[in-house]
Amino acid sequence: MSEAERHGELHDLAVLYTLGALETNLADCAEARAIEAHLHECEECRAEVAFAQVGTAMVARSAAEAPPAELKQRLLAAVARIPQRRKRGSAARWIALAVAVAALLALMALLLRV
Amino acid sequence: MSRSIDEGLLERIASGDAAAFSALYDHYGDLVYGVAHRILRSPEQAQDVTQSIFLKLWSRPGLFSGGSFGAWIARVARNASLDVLRSSAVRMREPEIPQTLAALGDLEETVFADLDRDVVVRAVASLPESERVAIEQAYFGGLTYREVAERLDTPLGTIKTRIRAGLQRLRSALNEAVRG
Structure with a gap:
């Protein structure tokens, strides 16, 4: 061809x-x-x-057509219960960092005492 | 709603802003529900699809990667509804038009952001019936052009011509509406 x-x-x-x-x-x-x-x-x-x-x-x-009003209420109620992956991931990262820093400080304190 | 406003809302949704989610739903809920209802012909199933799509958008707003949000979410609604129609699980798919092509469609945004819905409905209703039926069987019926040709007992070439002519007419109707 x-x-x-x-x-x-x-x-x-x-x-x-x-x-x-x-x-x-x-x-x-x-x-x-x-x-x-x-x-x-x-x-x-x-x-x-x-x-x-x-x-x-x-x-x-x-085709756009107004959905039943209760659908929005259901969605907003569900959204209030569902954490977002990004938010949760970000929080988890901060917690992990804080734990690591705390562990490092504890180790340094222990070494200095010895 | 303009492209920059949509992107602003999605950024706020990504940071957990429920008011931004509510605003996005207020603007696009009727599009998603309407497409789903038209395809599924069941208000209950259309609500389920709409809820599924918006909840996925809430938990993963990054699924939208640019272009016209209205065109993208209409495509997602169509795909999800056709999945239900074909008895598979509702799932969010990536849009099938690659990003490089999505950028072609600046005028698509006009259809969702600026045009009065009644103008759009009139434009579609005023298509010659043979063109409108071919387009709607493909878009809302989820048929391929080959299947449309079989169902209408019409040659393939004729179906291709009707679909193209109808979409061309709708493009011209947009031009006229924008010129006012």
Whole structure:
């Protein structure tokens, strides 16, 4: 297949790729991988994806609908109970550091006494 | 809500700010719930998906790595809902469009941040029916273009053309709406 033919084929699929209509599982989709690689080097196909992204965003936004009010209450109640990984990780790091410093100071005090 | 405001909210969420989480939900809850409801057709399942997505965002706000937040979370909502539809567990996936491509879509942000929802609904409703049906079966039905062609008993090439033409019309509708 010539480069022009390859471009034509992928150009055809770029819009479908953007809409999510290529395959059920894009991670396993050879067509999707080929398009992604091609997009890095093809301005024309990038323009194709860019307009399709806008159209896809319009389709998604058209479905927007207010959720039941109690959902927000449930979420906020749950959030109050769920610690964040980053916060907990950060606190754990500080505690570990404080324990290490305390142990070092205790060791130094012991050595100085001897 | 602009991109910088979204990023500011996510930074605050990362530091445990529940008010920022509430503000983000106020802006994007209807998008996530609406996409999930449209795909699943069950208010209960749509609520479960919405709750799952926002709680994961609370515990891991770094999952979003840039681009248009609205486009990203709509894609996450679609994927999670299609997972439920296909009877697999709800899970948060990374967006499938690579970061380099996400940067192409500055205008996507306009759709989520600036456009009145009624304008968007009218634009989609005014598409020729054959184009709208093909697009919606792919997006909300989770069908591939091959499956859409089979279901509508229409040649593959025609389905490709209809989807492209419809998305092009929506892009033009955005231009008109922005020009006002």
